[in-house]
Amino acid sequence: MLRIYLFVASFALLCTTSLAALADEEAKGAEKKVEPEASPGWIIIEEDVWIRFIDEPSLRMRQAHERFLKKEYEAAGHDLRKAAGYLQVEAQNAATGIKAALTASAHELEVLATETQAGKVKVVKKLESAFARAEHALAADHLAKAKVALNNKNHARTGHYLSSAVAHVESGAKWAGHELETGAMATANGVRTLSGKLIEGGGVAVDEAGKGITWVGDEVEKLGKYIEPHKQAAAASKPVSNE
DSSP states (O other), rough: OOEEEEEETTTTTEESSSOOOOOOGGGGOOOOOOOOOOOOOOOEHHHHHHHGGGGGHHHHHHHHHHHHHHTTTHHHHHHHHHHHHHHHHHHHOOOOOHHHHHHHHHHHHHHHHHHHHOOOOOOTTTHHHHHHHHHHHHHHHHHHHHHHHHTTTOHHHHHHHHHHHHHHHHHHHTTTOOOOOOOHHHHHHHHHHHHHHHHHOOOOOHHHHHHHHHHHHHHHHHHHHHHHHTTTHHHHOOOOOOO
16 A cells, blocks of 8 residues: 655655556566655555545646736746645656656746746746646656556556546646647547546456556657657756746
8 A cells, every 4th residue: 555654844745665567668667665664743645545636736737827827926836836746746656767757847846936936937838838748747657557556456546547647648738739639539538437437446347447558658658759858857957947
Protein backbone atom coordinates (compact mmCIF):
# COMPACT_ATOMS: atom_id res chain seq x y z
CA MET A 1 0.00 0.00 0.00
CA LEU A 2 1.35 3.36 -1.02
CA ARG A 3 1.78 5.81 1.84
CA ILE A 4 2.09 9.54 1.46
CA TYR A 5 3.75 11.46 4.29
CA LEU A 6 2.78 15.02 5.02
CA PHE A 7 5.26 17.00 7.09
CA VAL A 8 3.02 19.51 8.83
CA ALA A 9 5.76 21.91 9.84
CA SER A 10 6.78 22.68 6.27
CA PHE A 11 3.70 21.49 4.38
CA ALA A 12 5.94 19.22 2.29
CA LEU A 13 4.53 15.90 1.07
CA LEU A 14 6.65 12.84 0.45
CA CYS A 15 5.35 9.74 -1.31
CA THR A 16 7.02 6.45 -0.42
CA THR A 17 7.03 3.11 -2.24
CA SER A 18 8.09 3.53 -5.85
CA LEU A 19 6.37 2.42 -9.03
CA ALA A 20 7.07 -1.18 -9.99
CA ALA A 21 7.04 -0.18 -13.64
CA LEU A 22 6.96 2.81 -15.94
CA ALA A 23 5.72 3.08 -19.50
CA ASP A 24 7.51 0.04 -20.95
CA GLU A 25 11.06 1.36 -21.41
CA GLU A 26 11.41 2.49 -17.80
CA ALA A 27 9.69 -0.47 -16.19
CA LYS A 28 13.00 -2.10 -15.30
CA GLY A 29 14.50 1.16 -14.08
CA ALA A 30 11.97 2.00 -11.39
CA GLU A 31 13.74 2.65 -8.10
CA LYS A 32 12.51 1.55 -4.69
CA LYS A 33 12.02 4.23 -2.08
CA VAL A 34 12.83 3.63 1.56
CA GLU A 35 9.91 4.44 3.81
CA PRO A 36 10.96 7.07 6.38
CA GLU A 37 10.67 6.23 10.04
CA ALA A 38 7.71 7.71 11.86
CA SER A 39 8.51 11.01 13.56
CA PRO A 40 6.63 13.94 15.08
CA GLY A 41 5.17 16.31 12.52
CA TRP A 42 4.41 13.68 9.87
CA ILE A 43 0.96 12.50 8.76
CA ILE A 44 0.45 9.29 6.80
CA ILE A 45 -2.06 9.44 3.93
CA GLU A 46 -2.90 6.17 2.21
CA GLU A 47 -2.97 6.06 -1.58
CA ASP A 48 -6.70 5.39 -1.78
CA VAL A 49 -7.29 8.66 0.09
CA TRP A 50 -4.70 10.69 -1.85
CA ILE A 51 -6.13 9.45 -5.15
CA ARG A 52 -9.28 11.48 -4.48
CA PHE A 53 -7.22 14.61 -5.14
CA ILE A 54 -5.87 13.30 -8.43
CA ASP A 55 -7.39 16.10 -10.54
CA GLU A 56 -6.26 18.97 -8.31
CA PRO A 57 -3.17 20.00 -10.34
CA SER A 58 -5.24 20.50 -13.50
CA LEU A 59 -7.88 22.42 -11.57
CA ARG A 60 -5.27 24.75 -10.07
CA MET A 61 -3.69 25.38 -13.46
CA ARG A 62 -7.06 26.22 -15.01
CA GLN A 63 -7.81 28.60 -12.15
CA ALA A 64 -4.40 30.24 -12.50
CA HIS A 65 -5.06 30.74 -16.21
CA GLU A 66 -8.47 32.33 -15.58
CA ARG A 67 -7.10 34.61 -12.89
CA PHE A 68 -4.15 35.65 -15.01
CA LEU A 69 -6.53 36.70 -17.80
CA LYS A 70 -8.46 38.75 -15.23
CA LYS A 71 -5.17 40.33 -14.14
CA GLU A 72 -5.56 38.77 -10.67
CA TYR A 73 -1.84 38.05 -10.56
CA GLU A 74 -1.50 37.46 -6.82
CA ALA A 75 -4.27 34.83 -6.82
CA ALA A 76 -2.90 33.27 -10.00
CA GLY A 77 0.47 32.88 -8.31
CA HIS A 78 -1.11 31.08 -5.35
CA ASP A 79 -2.79 28.61 -7.70
CA LEU A 80 0.47 28.04 -9.55
CA ARG A 81 2.23 27.19 -6.29
CA LYS A 82 -0.52 24.77 -5.29
CA ALA A 83 -0.21 23.00 -8.64
CA ALA A 84 3.56 22.87 -8.18
CA GLY A 85 3.09 21.27 -4.77
CA TYR A 86 1.03 18.44 -6.22
CA LEU A 87 3.66 17.82 -8.89
CA GLN A 88 6.36 17.68 -6.21
CA VAL A 89 4.38 14.97 -4.43
CA GLU A 90 3.92 12.97 -7.61
CA ALA A 91 7.61 13.27 -8.40
CA GLN A 92 8.56 11.49 -5.16
CA ASN A 93 6.74 8.37 -6.28
CA ALA A 94 7.71 8.35 -9.95
CA ALA A 95 10.30 6.33 -11.85
CA THR A 96 13.46 8.15 -12.89
CA GLY A 97 12.48 9.62 -16.26
CA ILE A 98 9.05 10.80 -15.17
CA LYS A 99 10.42 12.02 -11.85
CA ALA A 100 12.74 14.40 -13.70
CA ALA A 101 9.89 15.80 -15.81
CA LEU A 102 7.58 16.26 -12.81
CA THR A 103 10.32 17.93 -10.76
CA ALA A 104 11.21 20.27 -13.62
CA SER A 105 7.57 21.20 -14.13
CA ALA A 106 7.09 21.82 -10.42
CA HIS A 107 10.09 24.14 -10.46
CA GLU A 108 8.85 25.87 -13.59
CA LEU A 109 5.45 26.55 -12.00
CA GLU A 110 7.13 27.88 -8.84
CA VAL A 111 9.20 30.29 -10.94
CA LEU A 112 6.11 31.33 -12.89
CA ALA A 113 4.26 31.97 -9.64
CA THR A 114 6.97 34.36 -8.47
CA GLU A 115 7.20 36.07 -11.85
CA THR A 116 3.41 36.34 -12.16
CA GLN A 117 2.95 37.90 -8.74
CA ALA A 118 5.70 40.37 -9.56
CA GLY A 119 3.87 41.34 -12.75
CA LYS A 120 6.71 40.16 -14.95
CA VAL A 121 4.81 37.61 -17.03
CA LYS A 122 3.16 39.54 -19.84
CA VAL A 123 2.11 36.75 -22.21
CA VAL A 124 -0.42 34.08 -21.19
CA LYS A 125 1.29 31.66 -23.60
CA LYS A 126 4.04 31.28 -21.00
CA LEU A 127 1.53 29.73 -18.63
CA GLU A 128 -0.07 27.59 -21.33
CA SER A 129 3.27 26.15 -22.49
CA ALA A 130 4.24 25.32 -18.90
CA PHE A 131 0.84 23.74 -18.30
CA ALA A 132 1.21 21.54 -21.41
CA ARG A 133 4.52 20.21 -20.08
CA ALA A 134 3.09 19.63 -16.61
CA GLU A 135 0.03 17.81 -17.97
CA HIS A 136 2.25 15.64 -20.16
CA ALA A 137 4.37 14.64 -17.16
CA LEU A 138 1.27 13.90 -15.07
CA ALA A 139 -0.25 11.84 -17.90
CA ALA A 140 2.90 9.74 -18.16
CA ASP A 141 3.03 9.28 -14.39
CA HIS A 142 -0.59 8.21 -14.03
CA LEU A 143 -0.30 5.92 -17.03
CA ALA A 144 2.64 4.17 -15.36
CA LYS A 145 0.65 3.87 -12.13
CA ALA A 146 -2.31 2.44 -14.05
CA LYS A 147 0.01 -0.25 -15.42
CA VAL A 148 1.28 -1.08 -11.95
CA ALA A 149 -2.24 -1.26 -10.57
CA LEU A 150 -3.38 -3.53 -13.41
CA ASN A 151 -0.41 -5.84 -12.86
CA ASN A 152 -1.38 -5.95 -9.19
CA LYS A 153 -4.98 -6.76 -10.18
CA ASN A 154 -6.24 -3.63 -8.45
CA HIS A 155 -8.85 -2.76 -11.05
CA ALA A 156 -10.43 0.15 -9.19
CA ARG A 157 -7.08 1.92 -8.85
CA THR A 158 -6.32 1.11 -12.49
CA GLY A 159 -9.53 2.85 -13.47
CA HIS A 160 -8.76 5.96 -11.44
CA TYR A 161 -5.26 6.37 -12.85
CA LEU A 162 -6.29 5.51 -16.41
CA SER A 163 -9.13 8.05 -16.37
CA SER A 164 -6.79 10.68 -14.95
CA ALA A 165 -4.16 9.96 -17.61
CA VAL A 166 -6.78 10.53 -20.31
CA ALA A 167 -7.80 13.84 -18.73
CA HIS A 168 -4.16 14.99 -18.51
CA VAL A 169 -3.57 14.10 -22.16
CA GLU A 170 -6.62 16.09 -23.21
CA SER A 171 -5.65 19.09 -21.10
CA GLY A 172 -2.04 18.94 -22.23
CA ALA A 173 -3.07 18.84 -25.89
CA LYS A 174 -5.36 21.82 -25.35
CA TRP A 175 -2.64 23.91 -23.67
CA ALA A 176 -0.23 22.96 -26.47
CA GLY A 177 -2.71 24.06 -29.12
CA HIS A 178 -3.25 20.53 -30.46
CA GLU A 179 -6.62 19.41 -29.12
CA LEU A 180 -7.57 15.80 -29.79
CA GLU A 181 -9.29 15.15 -33.11
CA THR A 182 -12.87 13.88 -33.28
CA GLY A 183 -11.86 10.23 -33.59
CA ALA A 184 -9.39 10.48 -30.72
CA MET A 185 -12.01 12.22 -28.57
CA ALA A 186 -14.41 9.35 -29.18
CA THR A 187 -11.75 6.85 -28.16
CA ALA A 188 -10.93 8.93 -25.09
CA ASN A 189 -14.59 8.78 -24.05
CA GLY A 190 -14.52 5.04 -24.57
CA VAL A 191 -11.49 4.73 -22.29
CA ARG A 192 -13.34 6.81 -19.69
CA THR A 193 -16.26 4.39 -19.85
CA LEU A 194 -13.82 1.52 -19.46
CA SER A 195 -12.24 3.28 -16.47
CA GLY A 196 -15.64 3.66 -14.86
CA LYS A 197 -16.30 -0.06 -15.21
CA LEU A 198 -12.93 -0.83 -13.65
CA ILE A 199 -13.66 1.47 -10.71
CA GLU A 200 -17.09 -0.08 -10.20
CA GLY A 201 -15.76 -3.62 -10.50
CA GLY A 202 -17.80 -4.36 -13.60
CA GLY A 203 -15.79 -7.39 -14.65
CA VAL A 204 -13.79 -5.76 -17.43
CA ALA A 205 -11.41 -8.16 -19.17
CA VAL A 206 -7.72 -7.56 -18.54
CA ASP A 207 -6.96 -7.41 -22.26
CA GLU A 208 -9.62 -4.70 -22.67
CA ALA A 209 -7.98 -2.65 -19.93
CA GLY A 210 -4.62 -3.29 -21.57
CA LYS A 211 -5.90 -1.90 -24.87
CA GLY A 212 -7.04 1.24 -23.09
CA ILE A 213 -3.63 1.66 -21.51
CA THR A 214 -1.92 1.13 -24.87
CA TRP A 215 -4.05 3.83 -26.51
CA VAL A 216 -3.33 6.32 -23.75
CA GLY A 217 0.36 5.50 -24.05
CA ASP A 218 0.27 6.35 -27.75
CA GLU A 219 -1.45 9.66 -27.00
CA VAL A 220 1.08 10.51 -24.30
CA GLU A 221 3.84 9.93 -26.84
CA LYS A 222 2.10 12.15 -29.40
CA LEU A 223 1.66 14.92 -26.86
CA GLY A 224 5.36 14.73 -26.08
CA LYS A 225 6.09 15.62 -29.70
CA TYR A 226 3.93 18.75 -29.51
CA ILE A 227 5.51 20.34 -26.47
CA GLU A 228 8.80 22.18 -26.59
CA PRO A 229 11.68 19.75 -25.90
CA HIS A 230 14.17 20.43 -23.12
CA LYS A 231 12.23 23.50 -21.92
CA GLN A 232 11.65 21.93 -18.50
CA ALA A 233 15.34 21.34 -17.91
CA ALA A 234 16.09 24.94 -18.87
CA ALA A 235 13.39 26.21 -16.55
CA ALA A 236 14.96 24.34 -13.66
CA SER A 237 18.15 26.35 -13.99
CA LYS A 238 16.97 29.89 -14.70
CA PRO A 239 13.91 32.15 -14.23
CA VAL A 240 11.25 32.46 -16.90
CA SER A 241 12.07 35.35 -19.22
CA ASN A 242 9.61 38.01 -20.34
CA GLU A 243 9.42 37.82 -24.10
